[in-house]
Amino acid sequence: MQLNGVGVGRAVAVGPTLRMPEPLAEPLDEIATEPAGDAFTRVEAALAAVSADLEARGERAGGAAQDVLQAQALMAADPTIVDDIQAKLGDGRTADRAVFEAYAGFRDLLVQMGGYMAERATDLDDVSRRVIAHLRGVPAPGVPESDTPFVLVAHDLAPADTALLDLEKVIGLITREGGPTSHTAILARSKSIPAIVGVQGAENLADGTLVILDAGAGTVDTSPSDDDLADARQRIAERSALASAPLTPGALADGTVVPLLANLGSADGAAEALALGAEGVGLFRTEFLFLDAAAAPTVDEQVVQYERMLRAFVGKKVVVRVLDAGADKPLSFLNDAHEENPALGLRGIRALQASEQILIDQLTALARAEQAVNGSGTRAAAGAGAAAGTGSGSGSGGRHAERVDLWVMAPMIADADEAEYFTTLAQELGIQVAGVMAEVPSSALVADQIFEFADFVSIGTNDLTQYTLAADRLLGSVAHLQDPWHPAVLRLIAMLGRAGRDAGKPVGVCGEAAADPLLAVVLVGLGITTLSMTPAAIADVRAELARHTAPEAEALARAALKATSAAGARTAVSRLAAANAVG
Ligand code: PEP
Ligand code: MG
Secondary structure, eight states: OEEEOEEESSOEEEEEEEEOOOOOOOOOOOOOOSOHHHHHHHHHHHHHHHHHHHHHHHHHHOHHHHHHHHHHHHHHTOHHHHHHHHHHHHTTOOHHHHHHHHHHHHHHHHHHHOHHHHHTHHHHHHHHHHHHHHHHTOOOSOOOOOSSOEEEEESOOOHHHHHTOOTTTEEEEEESSOOTTSHHHHHHHHHTOOEEESOTTGGGOOTTOEEEEETTTTEEESSOOHHHHHHHHHHHHHHHHHHTSOOOOOBOTTOOBOOEEEEESSGGGHHHHHHTTOOEEEEEEGGGGGTTOSSOOOHHHHHHHHHHHHHHTTTSEEEEEOOOOBTTBOOTTTOOOOOSSGGGSSOTHHHHHHTHHHHHHHHHHHHHHHHHHHOGGGGGGTTHHHHTTOSOOOOOSGGGTTOOEEEEEESSOOSHHHHHHHHHHHHHTTOSEEEEEEOSHHHHHTHHHHTTTOSOEEEOHHHHHHHHTTOOTTOGGGGGGOOTTSHHHHHHHHHHHHHHHHHTOOEEEOSGGGGSHHHHHHHHHTTOOEEEEOGGGHHHHHHHHTTOOHHHHHHHHHHHHHOSSHHHHHHHHHHHHHHHHHO
């Protein structure tokens, strides 16, 4: 039997399943027998213990996981929630019930806020369950223990669970809930654990079922034959050989250069990205640095962060995106309006234009950081790659070896007026190479006009897909439409690629599409000159590019454009690619 879901990554896993324990039962709404004061003392102790435990788990996990767990530790100690619990105890609730209701109330608020905040609701539920488990003296819910490797099956995973997954033991993940942007998906991708999320029927998998989990295909085979198992094990062996392959620059089989860049949210990930062969940064999501900030960061605060990133990539290119606020990435200091349809609201460049001083400060900080790294005397040489239309700018030899090549781009540019506004302002403030992100379909339709002003274009396929198919990228119910393989999306990318070639300027892709190896080849066939992705995906993409020549990539692109659906495009390209490999 086969179960289907949304695959994360390309890896394959073979092993027996093991389920997460059932969640704790909801505390009953009954009259308390314990005095409210005593109950509150117990609750305070439980909150402190859970907060300390989450903090300690964060320290053990490090990296992105630490931020998530620290945020959860703060939730556990949040004074508003503590006050609410105390009030509920005063009203006669039991300790368990007061905790449950207080967190549930806060959770509903987050869900109403939508976007990024709604995605944090799971984090809050997890804290609530941990506190209640502590009050009941039962083990905290979490990943089961096992002496042998297993595929973990869960309803959904909380950050506290995913962060501490023992990679020696948990060789794959299957969840009933979750979409491509859920925590499970993000953390699985960054840890390179094969995962399938949103799997209907996952709850019926009995412990110990031997499965083949194929993340590339998005399938779970629950009754594999011996041949299937042998084939899967061979693919696992091939992939581990791939991971230790030399870190050569990205290129097609005929030597056509395709620089492979990293998507990063802070300089913390720089060393790992370089170790995985990133040839520079293709998308520095600066808003990730300030998601929790109540006020706009000062120029000085920003210079520190940007300088760290630029210094880590001296000799290479760093493409910085100015703050992308709104919808799934709320920044209270830039856009706290309540909007019915935030994805269609005051976001990206629109929000920056409405708060222009914030944009001016950021561009000023970026120019200062670049000067600090490169020195003021050498700036005229910057951007040679963009001017020549090579799209690379990532070479590490010659006279630029000790310089960083800073490119800056604005999110959500819809037309030439917005492109002119941003690039003119950026140049006035000392940015040498200023470009735009193509995420709104209109930008593809008027790409020639946009290239009158932009030095380069980088395509954000996550948003481009959301807007082309009118499918909210955060909604599981329309996840099937959020597929960048859709020929409508690919045709827009082809228009952008053609316009870039006509203008002699580079066009990159920095959305998740670039991390899909076969789609990456199609993108190159459509005229894309650089690919930027989560660093964990670089090895797979490098290997797939090396299997195809430029004419083959163009043939794959033509096949994809002719398809009538995302699934059709994927199938047509897979077939043709397999035929190429044989022939
Ligand atoms: C995109 O939309 O594809 C993109 C790269 O930007 P983000 O995912 O940060 O919106
Ligand atoms: Mg985007």
